[in-house]
């Protein structure tokens with residue numbers, strides 16, 4: 001690695017490393033569309049001409065993004081070749097180029113984009129969020145996800161998170177509506193002052209969802225948001241559910257591009273858009289967020305099964321752009337290990353900002369990585 005490069009090549013990408021990382025999940029992560037016991041992600045590292053580095057993460061989730069780790073690694077390696085020799089100051093142009101080259105590999109693009117942006121911010125000695133505007137730099141509260149599991153396990157997990165200070169429970173639902181109502185009822189009876197998000201991951205029919213909401217209303221549960229109850233194409237279903245239940249609806253799987261977001265707005269299909277960098281890449285996520293706010297929608301932000309690298313990138317958007325009402329940035333807490341050092345910090349349900357350059361994170365060096373230079 002050269003540390004004596006000329007100013008002309010100081011911010012030019014010299015080298016990219018990509019390597020697989022398996023992160024064990026403490027309790028099986030079961031949602032309506034699939035289940036996981038290990039997050040199978042990719043970490044990426046960019047090195048610039050002056051030795052500055054940046055890191056990124058791809059967290060492919062096949063049921064949502066149609067990518068798995070093998071296809072993601074192949075796409076990222078191919079895309080990395082086009083990044084070598086480019087200046088990280090051109091991050092916006094590079095992001096568009098990645099999208100043109102690999103429109104159907106958002107997780108691969110997201111990891112590379114994050115690494116490029118992290119390296120750029122480090123080279124400018126600014127925290128990652130400063131790039132987006134420093135609009136809302138403060139500690140923020142996240143919800144916590146309870147996967148689809150037995151009644152007993154639901155209660156055990158809920159009590160344990162409650163004791164750590166969590167008050168907004170994102171309940172995975174959508175495979176058995178009666179059981180879903182029973183699970184929420186039990187948690188409601190056991191724990192005072194909690195709110196629920198119901199995330200169906202496309203598992204409900206319209207009728208199931210309306211039945212679910214009336215069941216929760218009957219026992220007095222506070223349902224603050226319904227996330228993607230029906231199939232992603234069924235925007236009319238989302239619209240009907242909003243109007244028939246009076247509960248705000250968030251479009252998640254339905255929005256994987258700016259064009260999708262425009263369609264949701266046109267059909268008045270949702271109150272919230274769930275922004276996820278893994279669905280779209282980072283710059284496109286910013287465009288969707290700005291568009292949604294300008295159209296009068298509200299913003300939620302979430303992730304796939306991500307470590308603090310990708311989640312730090314998302315938290316950076318929250319701090320920099322502002323306007324995010326609901327944070328679902330909890331997946332690092334669902335893992336039994338944290339493979340990353342530095343960066344933002346969790347304190348119960350609170351995420352605390354960092355103030356050092358880039359994402360301010362370090363990951364150990366790998367020997368079994370794909371190197372592009």
Ligand SMILES: [Mg+2]
Pocket residue numbers: 199201227228252253274
């Ligand atoms: Mg969701």
